[in-house]
Amino acid sequence: MKAMKLLSIALVAMLALSLLPPGYAQPPPVKKAEERYKAAKSSYLSAMEMYKNARQDFMKIRGPAKRGTVPFDKLQNFVLRSIDAMIAHIELVKARVEMSGALTEEEKSEAIERLDTYVSYLKEKRIEAEQAENREQLLKVGREVRTKWLEVRLEVRKIAGRVIISRIDRILTRAEEIGDRLEVRVEALREAGEDTTELEALLQQYREHLSLAAEKRNTAEEKLNAVTSPEDAGNLREAHTYLRETNRHIKEMFVALRQIARELRDKEVTVTGFGALFARGNGSAVLRGDGGVFVSGNGTLTVKVSSGRVRVVGAGEKQENEDGSVTYRGFGRAKVVGRGIHVSVTGENLLIRAVGRGTAELSGTGEWRTVRVAGSSWSGEVSYGGEVNESS
Amino acid sequence: MRAVSLLLTLTLLGLFTGCAQVDGKGQQITPADTQESYPEREAPQSPVNTEDTEIDSLLQEIQTLDEFLGEIEGIDSIEAEF
Numbered sequence: 001m002k003a004m005k006l007l008s009i010a011l012v013a014m015l016a017l018s019l020l021p022p023g024y025a026q027p028p029p030v031k032k033a034e035e036r037y038k039a040a041k042s043s044y045l046s047a048m049e050m051y052k053n054a055r056q057d058f059m060k061i062r063g064p065a066k067r068g069t070v071p072f073d074k075l076q077n078f079v080l081r082s083i084d085a086m087i088a089h090i091e092l093v094k095a096r097v098e099m100s101g102a103l104t105e106e107e108k109s110e111a112i113e114r115l116d117t118y119v120s121y122l123k124e125k126r127i128e129a130e131q132a133e134n135r136e137q138l139l140k141v142g143r144e145v146r147t148k149w150l151e152v153r154l155e156v157r158k159i160a161g162r163v164i165i166s167r168i169d170r171i172l173t174r175a176e177e178i179g180d181r182l183e184v185r186v187e188a189l190r191e192a193g194e195d196t197t198e199l200e201a202l203l204q205q206y207r208e209h210l211s212l213a214a215e216k217r218n219t220a221e222e223k224l225n226a227v228t229s230p231e232d233a234g235n236l237r238e239a240h241t242y243l244r245e246t247n248r249h250i251k252e253m254f255v256a257l258r259q260i261a262r263e264l265r266d267k268e269v270t271v272t273g274f275g276a277l278f279a280r281g282n283g284s285a286v287l288r289g290d291g292g293v294f295v296s297g298n299g300t301l302t303v304k305v306s307s308g309r310v311r312v313v314g315a316g317e318k319q320e321n322e323d324g325s326v327t328y329r330g331f332g333r334a335k336v337v338g339r340g341i342h343v344s345v346t347g348e349n350l351l352i353r354a355v356g357r358g359t360a361e362l363s364g365t366g367e368w369r370t371v372r373v374a375g376s377s378w379s380g381e382v383s384y385g386g387e388v389n390e391s392s
Numbered sequence: 393m394r395a396v397s398l399l400l401t402l403t404l405l406g407l408f409t410g411c412a413q414v415d416g417k418g419q420q421i422t423p424a425d426t427q428e429s430y431p432e433r434e435a436p437q438s439p440v441n442t443e444d445t446e447i448d449s450l451l452q453e454i455q456t457l458d459e460f461l462g463e464i465e466g467i468d469s470i471e472a473e474f
Contacts, residue, residue: 044463051470078474085470096460142474149472160464164457171453178446240464247461250454261447 037095040088047081047088054081072135079142083126086149090115090122093160102166111159118152150230157236161224164243168217171250175210178257179203180313180335181294181353185264187337188292188355191308192271199267202260209253216246268355273386275371277354281378283364284346291341291356291385296333299347302326308338357385 058078061070070078094115097108125145132138186203190196220242226235268274279285287293295301303310304325312318314332321327325342328334336343341358354360362368362378369375370384 048466048469075474082470082472082474086472089467089470092463096463139474142472146472146474149470153467153470156467157464160460164460164464167453167457167460171450171457174446174450174453178443178450181443240461243461247454247457250457254451254454257447257450261443 033095033099037092037099040092040095044085044088044092047085051081051085054078072138075135076129076132076138079129079138079145080126083122083129083145086145086152087119087122087126090119090152090156093156093163094119097159097163100163100166102170103163107162111162114155115159118148118155121148122152154227154230154233154236157240158224158227161220161236161239161243165217165221165224168213168243168246168250172210172214172217175250175253175257177296177333179206179210180333182206182257182260182264184292184294184335184337184353185268185355186260187309187335189264189267189271189274191291191337191339192274192356194267194271196267199260199263202256202263206253206256206260209249209256213246213249213253216242216249220246273357274355275357275383275385277352277358277360277368277370277382277384279350279352279360279362279366279368279378279382281350281362281364281366281368282348283350283362283366283378284344285350285352285363285378286345286361287341287343287352287354287358289341289354289356289358289385290339291354291358292335292337293341293343293355294333294335294353295331295343295345295350297345297347297350298330299345299350301328301331301334301347302342302344303328303334303336304342305336305338306340308336308341311335354384359383 054074054077057074058070061074094112097103097111097115100108103111122145125141125148129138129141129145132141183203186196186199189199220239223235223239223242226232227239268276274291277287285295301312302321302325303312304323310326312328312331312334314328314330314334316328316330316332319327319329334343345352350366352360360368360382362380362382364378366378367374367376368378368382370382375382
């Protein structure tokens with residue numbers, strides 16, 4: 001009877017547990033960081049609002065000539081709200097650091113640890129300001145906070161600058177890769193006899209802004225590295241100006257990118273038999289065709305083109321084979337444009353984009369897509385575009 | 393004994409429905425997504441759209457960068473001028 005009771009309890013517990021989804025206990029860390037950022041942003045906005053109101057009250061009484069005597073309660077409110085705004089700002093930057101996918105875990109912990117020491121200091125001063133019994137005590141806390149804030153502001157801006165630079169790096173790397181893929185598509189259209197003058201001009205604009213963004217980013221980093229004491233605040237301001245400049249070029253680059261994508265889409269559909277293949281996965285792929293092929297990933301790449309151009313960027317070994325093909329081991333990105341293209345690739349994290357017409361033999365794990373069909377396994381041959389001209 | 397049988401049935405039912413609701417990444421699985429045995433299906437969008445998705449995600453990154461730069465500028469508006 002006792003065993004029956006125990007069994008019943010166990011079953012009830014299992015029933016309750018079974019109703020919970022398996023991922024119930026732990027939300028993904030990125031999601032958590034995003035939620036913390038949202039909360040920090042909301043606290044920051046309300047702390048800033050209260051700080052601005054307290055400052056307005058304070059300034060109104062003190063007057064522009066600083067002659068007015070601010071009552072103790074107004075002064076205390078201003079000191080407390082100022083400290084709250086400082087803490088909220090640091091917490092906001094901390095949340096940005098936590099959320100950053102561009103920093104390593106070590107870099108993140110180091111930055112967070114430093115920011116936490118500032119928060120602790122300011123919290124201590126807040127208690128002192130709250131407990132102050134007269135103007136002198138309050139002003140003493142105010143002076144200490146003011147001195148510390150100059151140092152904290154500098155450090156917070158330095159940390160934020162590094163997070164911003166890492167973010168910029170990620171954007172530029174992606175933009176570089178997208179640019180390479182767009183270039184392949186433009187060149188493939190030109191090979192197909194299309195007028196690509198406008199597209200090439202846009203691509204040129206895109207590349208120019210990308211290069212200027214990288215240049216400004218480097219100067220910003222140099223200025224940031226030169227900041228070691230509060231006296232270097234000028235360098236910090238300059239660094240920020242360069243980061244703003246970088247951002248401006250990134251935005252200009254994006255405008256060109258959107259236009260190129262739109263133009264390409266319009267043109268590609270008008271060329272008869274012009275198709276496209278997009279594949280992503282691990283394993284091997286052999287592509288044969290006319291037009292363009294873009295491949296990125298880690299592994300071994302062998303390329304041969306009857307007439308056209310090949311450009312490979314990355315670190316590794318290059319070997320010229322007897323049949324005229326070239327093998328690259330440990331490649332990064334490759335662009336192949338022309339007629340009679342033969343690309344064979346084996347490796348991991350492969351990203352393949354082919355435009356024009358041809359076939360791809362895929363083997364391994366991954367997904368692919370052409371204009372008409374999509375597949376969720378790398379097994380067998382996939383055709384894209386029209387028939388390949390065998391004589392080419 | 394009857395109560396135990398009922399509980400056992402409910403538990404098994406709960407376990408099955410719990411497993412079917414969510415995959416390992418906490419994402420909902422619809423019956424259509426689980427039919428991975430079909431190697432090919434109509435492409436829901438053209439491959440060009442794959443590039444569009446990447447462009448959209450790049451735009452998101454750029455917007456975040458812009459927002460962050462604005463937040464950092466906000467630090468100068470806190471002046472400890474007591």
